[in-house]
Amino acid sequence: MINNQYEIKYIIIQVFLTLFIALIPIYFYLDASFENQAIKDKMDLKNYANLVRTKMQNFEKENTQVFHYPRSNIFTSAILDKNNKKIFSLLGNEDIFFYEEFKTINTKICYKEYLSENILDAKSLIVCKDIDNSQVIYNAIILLLCVSFFIFLSSFFIIKQSIEPYRRLNKYLDEFLKDAMHELKTPIGVARINVDMLQLRLKNDKNILRIKSALKNMTIIYEDLEYYMQQNAVKDEKRDIDFSLFLAKRVEFFNDLAISKNIVLNKYIEENVMINFNEIELYRIIDNNISNAIKYSKDSSIIEISLQKEEKKIKLSFKDEGIGIKDTSKIFERYYRGDKITGGFGIGLSIVKNICQKNRIEVRVESQINKGTTFIYLLEFH
Known part of the structure; x- marks a missing residue:
């Protein structure tokens, strides 16, 4: 049982140390994944902006009176006039205005594109979408769990193999001590019985008394060792x-x-x-x-x-x-x-x-x- 506790302790320490080392490349993986996700978001915004712009250009060529503004479950957008006032907006009540090409606002990433002259007299187009890193986080968790499981298994087998010789030695020593203690019990008992018999014949003999005292000391030491070795097995x-x-x-x-x-x-x-x-x-x-x-x-x-x-x-x-x-x-x-x-x-x-x-x-x-x-x-x- 004690050996198992030490094994678990060393395995846990090994796993945590290895995980700490493994977290360094995982950190860089996450950083690169977030960067790739940001680039993908920007490309998606540009593509959707291009879709809206194309729709506006086609409206000028079509002989219709109603412009059907593109809608999406992912993207929201708005067209602004030269004074940056909303001509038409799907951004809700949000007052989004910026000069940069891309801007992160709260939990959204937005893209601004300046338009050429058009029938709607729109000077700029703003397209936004929610920042969603759930897939990146999900992938990171799966990666971390896989790495942890692999590290745990490898640590378990490595440590188990490395301590197996010590386990066998420890088991051998335990069995040796138990056998030795068992073999000692009989001669100590025999010696005490014979000393008691000698004491009856040779009363007040100091040598007999010293031998008897020494045997009792040996008995106490023997009983301490026996209890110490078997204390986990002692019934309460x-x-x-x-x-x-x-x-x-x-x-x-x-x-x-x-x-x-x-x-x-x-x-x-x-x-x-x-x-x-x-x-x-x-x-x-x-x-x-x-x-x-x-x-x-x-x-x-x-x-x-x-x-x-x-x-x-x-x-x-x-x-x-x-x-x-x-x-x-x-x-x-x-x-x-x-x-x-x-x-x-x-x-x-x-x-x-x-x-x-x-x-x-x-x-x-x-x-x-x-x-x-x-x-x-x-x-x-x-």
């Missing part, structure tokens, strides 16, 4: 969850990890706090915050985890005594890491941010360098 299935019990179990899960750094996890959890939420997404919010708090806390410090109801909100907070955050505006950016030495991929809080935005959760971050950081999440009741 919400259910009623006892938030109090759920949070208490997650704190217990991280207890060994905290003990390995002599960190105390203090929890202040109000009982019977119920929430309607996606369980997988709730795991990611809690696990990322607790693991980060442990990761960036000083040895032998305290982490406070609290859950309580406040007015119409549920307040979830994680407070540590760690190194603090220099720039809290960047911590939710993908791949951002506050301390590269501690490791990680920098996607945990990015995942948390997306989940919060999706569920309209308000996030607050309070931090002081070398004093600690507090993450506060305000959830709505459902």
